Each structure stands twice: as structure tokens, then as C-alpha cells.
Amino acid sequence: xxxxxxxxxxxxxxxxxxxxxxxxxxxxxxxxxxxxxxxxxxxxxxxxxxxxxxxxxxxxxxxxxxxxxxxxxxxxxxxxxxxxxxxxxxxxxxxxxxxxxxxxxxxxxxxxxxxxxxxxxxxxxxxxxxxxxxxxxxxxxxxxxxxxxxxxxxxxxxxxxxxxxxxxxxxxxxxxxxxxxxxxxxxxxxxxxxxxxxxxxxxxxxxxxxxxxxxxxxxxxxxxxxxxxxxxxxxxxxxxxxxxxxxxxxxxxxxxxxxxxxxxxxxxxxxxxxxxxxxxxxxxxxxxxxxxxxxxxxxxxxxxxxxxxxxxxxxxxxxxxxxxxxxxxxxxxxxxxxxxxxxxxxxxxxxxxxxxxxxxxxxxxxxxxxxxxxxxxxxxxxxxxxxxxxxxxxxxxxxxxxxxxxxxxxx
Numbered sequence: 001x002x003x004x005x006x007x008x009x010x011x012x013x014x015x016x017x018x019x020x021x022x023x024x025x026x027x028x029x030x031x032x033x034x035x036x037x038x039x040x041x042x043x044x045x046x047x048x049x050x051x052x053x054x055x056x057x058x059x060x061x062x063x064x065x066x067x068x069x070x071x072x073x074x075x076x077x078x079x080x081x082x083x084x085x086x087x088x089x090x091x092x093x094x095x096x097x098x099x100x101x102x103x104x105x106x107x108x109x110x111x112x113x114x115x116x117x118x119x120x121x122x123x124x125x126x127x128x129x130x131x132x133x134x135x136x137x138x139x140x141x142x143x144x145x146x147x148x149x150x151x152x153x154x155x156x157x158x159x160x161x162x163x164x165x166x167x168x169x170x171x172x173x174x175x176x177x178x179x180x181x182x183x184x185x186x187x188x189x190x191x192x193x194x195x196x197x198x199x200x201x202x203x204x205x206x207x208x209x210x211x212x213x214x215x216x217x218x219x220x221x222x223x224x225x226x227x228x229x230x231x232x233x234x235x236x237x238x239x240x241x242x243x244x245x246x247x248x249x250x251x252x253x254x255x256x257x258x259x260x261x262x263x264x265x266x267x268x269x270x271x272x273x274x275x276x277x278x279x280x281x282x283x284x285x286x287x288x289x290x291x292x293x294x295x296x297x298x299x300x301x302x303x304x305x306x307x308x309x310x311x312x313x314x315x316x317x318x319x320x321x322x323x324x325x326x327x328x329x330x331x332x333x334x335x336x337x338x339x340x341x342x343x344x345x346x347x348x349x350x351x352x353x354x355x356x357x358x359x360x361x362x363x364x365x366x367x368x369x370x371x372x373x374x375x376x377x378x379x380x381x382x383x384x385x386x387x388x389x390x391x392x393x394x395x396x397x398x399x400x401x402x403x404x405x406x407x408x409x410x411x
Contacts (some may be wrong), residue, residue, distance in 0.1 A: 002333060002347060008140050014136060014138055014139065015131060015136045015170055015366065017028050017131065017362055017365075017366025018040055018362050020129065022040070022351060022360060023360065024359045025217050026038065026354060027356060034358055035047075036191050036291055036354070036358050036360055036386070037381070037385070037389055037392075038360045039359065039360060039361050039377045039378050039380075039389060040361060040362050041049070042180070042332075042333040043380070044241070044244035044246065044333075044380055045246065046380075047381055049052060049300075049380070050150070050244065050357050051243060052243060052296050053351065055239070055248075055286040055289055055290055056246060058285045058288070059163050059248070059283060059285050059286050059287050060280050062067055062281075062284065062285030065281075066281040066285075068281075068283040069128065069277050069281075070279075070281050070284070072273040072274040072278050073100050073270065073273055073277065074101025074252070074278070074279060075101070075281070075284045075287075075408060077288060077289060078101060078284045078285070078287040079101065080096045081288045081291045082094075082252050082254060082291065084293050086099075086223075086225065086235070089225070089226055090223060090227075091223065091225035091233075091235070091256040093202055093257060093259060094225070094254045094255070095231075098254060098255040098256070099254050100254075100270075100273055101207065101251070101254075101272075101279050101284055101287075102251050102279050102306075103251070103280055103330040104238060104240060104249045104251040105208065105236045105240070105251035105252075106251070106285065107251065107276075107279075108236060108251050108252070108253040109206075109208070110136045111272045112236075112253060112269070113136050113137055113269040114261065114272055115265055115269050115329070116171055116204060117137070117140045117171060118141070118186055119141040119142075120142075120143065120169055120276040121141075122142065122145045122169045122171065123137045123142050123143070123145065123170070123171060123172045123173075123174060123206075124142055124145055124146075124165060124166070124168070124172065124173045125137065125145065125146065125147070125204070126146070126149050126157060126174065126176060127146035127149060127367075127368050127369050128149065128336070129174070130180045130365060130367070131148070131367060132174055133174055133176070133208070137138065138356045142171075143169070143224075144368075145164040145165050145167075146165075146166050147161065149179070149182065150375075151327060154184060154327050155182035155183075156184055156187075156256060158189070159190070159193040162194070162197065162203075163197050166197075166201050166203075170201065170203060170206060170207070171393075172206050173194065173197065173203045173206065173246055174206045175205070175206070175207050175208065176208040177209060177224070178209075178210070178211040178212070178215065178221065178330065178331025178332040178336045179332060179377040180210075180333075181364075181367050182327065182329065183328070183336065183361075184330060185219040185220070185330040185331040186222070186226070186329075188222045189220055189241065191224060193404070195231060198228070199231050202381065203321075204232050204233070205232065205234070206234045207233060207234065209235055210236060210241050210242075210251070211241050211333065212237060212242065212261065212294050212334075213242045213302060213330045214242060214299050214307070214331050214332055214376055215301060215313060216307075217328075217330065219330035223235065225256040228257060229257075230257055230258040230259035231257055232254045232255075232258070232261050232262050232265070233257055234253055234254070234255055235253065236251065236252070236253050237251065237252055238250055238252060239251075239283070239287070239290055241332075242297050243290050243295070243410060245283070247288060248280070248283035249279075249280050250280070250283040250286060250287060253269075254289075265407070272407045297309060306382055306383075307333070307379055309382075309383045310381060310382060310383045310386045311328075311329060312383075313386055313387055314335050314337075314377070315335075317390050318337055320391075321394065322340070323339060323341060323394060323397045324338065324339060324390075324393070325337065325340055330345065333380060334376055334378055335366065335376070335378050335379060336374055336375070336377075337375055337377070338373050338374050338375075339373050339374070339375065343402070344373050344397075346364045346374060346375060347364035347372070349363070349397075349400060350362070350375065353392070353396045356396060356399070357392035357396050359391075360394065361375045361393075362375065373408045375393075377389070
């Protein structure tokens with residue numbers, strides 16, 4: 001009998017709870033006929049959101065011209081549109097030649113880290129983080145070093161504590177702003193301090209800004225490249241979230257900073273881009289119209305808009321709850337509530353919530369934090385559905401805290 005195939009040991013420490021064992025269990029329950037409320041993934045189309053018509057029409061027009069490989073960095077006109085926007089936002093060193101288009105931001109994060117890291121190099125990653133960052137560091141033989149973004153500080157990092165985590169092998173500082181999973185939006189002054197740290201320690205800045213225009217209650221987004229100036233910075237954006245086009249798989253990475261400081265890195269990035277030939281061509285035709293006009297996301301995040309009202313319902317509920325507390329998300333598509341019950345375990349709770357209340361959420365420790373008392377919920381359901389979700393969460397908390405007898409399982 002053949003021996004079992006031994007997979008790469010790199011994967012031993014890689015997890016992705018967003019689509020992990022709980023999601024697989026949810027599929028099993030659905031196969032049995034259960035209706036599962038899935039709040040584990042920020043996938044707008046799954047909740048009835050639509051890509052703006054102008055983007056869809058651009059892709060349809062471009063399909064006939066999408067049958068050949070394009071340049072490894074992406075369509076020239078799409079890269080020019082991205083470079084124009086980056087310069088308008090203060091990144092004066094960005095040109096079409098320093099823009100890379102990929103199959104979503106996820107692919108570009110991997111390419112960026114692969115171009116940078118030698119085995120054992122360290123990358124400063126926020127805790128909580130979007131777990132792809134930790135995974136991509138490890139899969140490229142690096143070591144994620146976490147800097148705490150504590151709930152007591154509104155999920156913002158402490159610059160001095162962050163700087164204390166820097167060692168001789170530290171190569172990069174990752175920022176996720178607006179943040180997934182917490183919804184924190186970093187103030188300009190804090191970003192200036194973090195740029196100063198990168199400058200003092202010769203670190204590459206890596207700015208995950210995929211949620212840049214998803215903001216609530218007057219929160220202001222500041223592009224990191226504007227503040228970084230001559231300091232090398234990779235900025236990541238795309239169509240998935242702001243434009244609700246997850247399935248198009250269109251992301252981009254722009255390289256800014258003093259050109260002499262980034263020349264070799266850009267050469268390596270172009271080599272890696274060439275090795276994967278090119279990104280999906282058809283979806284790239286949506287980039288120009290997406291960046292040319294006013295973003296329709298503003299209608300959804302303003303008072304009365306669907307995202308705003310779902311968020312408001314959840315924030316108001318947690319303010320009244322005796323079991324849940326919440327730092328109100330200032331941006332992005334998620335909330336990261338804390339269960340205020342001593343001894344709670346997020347994994348145990350999330351599994352019980354799925355089994356007994358048919359709600360799928362992500363345990364907080366799936367985002368690389370030590371404390372076991374948080375959950376991540378997407379804000380994509382409409383407000384009435386979210387009201388039903390929090391009712392079920394409260395019922396499960398009460399059940400596990402011994403406050404009420406267990407009711408019948410929700411269908």
C-alpha cells in the first residue's frame with residue numbers, strides 16, 4: 001500500500017477559520033436541510049448586493065478582447081487609472097510601471113511577501129489581523145510578529161509597544177486600515193507615528209486598504225502612501241469590497257517611495273508576476289470606470305443606507321446588552337463584539353451557536369489574538385436579519401451561562 005503523501009510542513013501553523021472547520025460543518029447541516037445564517041464571510045453578492053452596472057457593462061464589452069494574456073502587471077489603461085488615483089491621493093512616485101494587478105489582493109499580498117522575505121525574516125502584523133497575512137508570511141518562510149491592537153484602546157496599536165517588537169530580522173510593517181476584523185480606522189496622527197517607526201528602522205510598509213471608502217459616522221481614511229513619501233510602501237486595493245465585485249478577482253498593488261529604494265523590489269515583483277503569466281483579463285476592464293466616478297458605496301454607508309442601518313442596529317443592541325460589548329466599527333464590513341461572560345471560549349461558543357441556533361460566525365482567535373471572548377460578524381445582512389442573529393446569539397450566551405434552559409434547535 002502506498003505511503004500517505006506528506007504535505008508541506010509550512011502548512012502546520014497555517015489556519016483560516018473564516019472558511020475552516022465551522023464552515024465545513026455548516027455545509028453538512030445545510031445538506032441535512034438546515035437553513036444557516038452565514039455571517040462568516042464578507043461576500044456582498046451573497047447578501048443581495050450588486051456590482052454597479054457601469055462595471056458590469058465594461059466587463060461585458062471587454063470579454064471579446066480578453067482571450068489572450070495581457071502584460072504580466074495588468075492592462076496598461078487599468079494601471080494608468082490606478083496610478084492616476086494614487087497620485088491624486090498623494091503618492092506622487094506611483095506610475096503605471098509601479099502598479100501590479102492581481103487575482104484579488106490575496107494573490108498580491110503573497111507576491112509582495114515572496115519578493116521580500118528570506119527564511120526567518122520577521123514581519124510585524126496586527127493582532128487581531130486578517131489571517132491571510134499571517135498565513136502568507138509563514139508560507140513564504142517568514143515569521144509573523146504580532147503587535148497588539150487592544151480592545152481597551154479601540155483596537156488601535158500603541159506605537160511604542162509596536163516599536164519594541166522590532167528586531168534585527170524585522171523587514172516589514174503591515175497595517176490594515178480600515179481594519180478587518182475590528183472596523184477600526186486609524187487616525188492620521190497615528191499613521192504618521194507608524195511611518196516614522198518604519199523610517200527609523202528601514203522597514204517596508206505594507207498597507208492593506210481594500211476597505212478604504214467604507215466609512216461610517218464621519219470617519220476619515222488617510223492613504224498611507226501619502227504620509228510615507230520617500231519611505232518604501234506597498235499599498236493594496238481592489239474591487240471586491242467597495243465595488244461589491246468579489247467574484248471578479250481584481251486587486252492591485254502600487255509601489256511608492258523613492259524610486260532608487262524600490263527598484264530591485266519592483267524588478268522582483270515583475271518577475272513573480274510574469275511567472276504566473278497575468279491576472280484575469282476580463283475583470284480588469286472594470287477598473288477604469290470604477291475609479292472614474294463617485295463610489296456608490298456612499299449610499300450604503302450614510303444614515304439610511306443598508307450597511308449603516310445594520311451597523312447601527314448592532315451597535316445599539318450591544319450598548320443595551322448585558323452579555324455583549326462592542327467598539328463601534330468606524331469602517332469596513334465587520335463588527336468584532338466581545339462576549340462579557342467569564343470563562344467563555346469563542347470556538348466552543350461558535351460551534352454551539354451553529355449547532356443549536358443555525359448561525360455561523362468566526363471565533364475571534366481565528367484572527368490571531370490570545371483572548372477567547374470575541375466573535376467576528378459581517379455587517380452585510382439587512383437590519384431585520386441582523387436583529388434575528390443577535391437574538392440567537394443572546395439566547396446561546398444565556399444557555400451557556402446557565403441563565404435559561406436550552407430551547408429547541410432553530411431550523
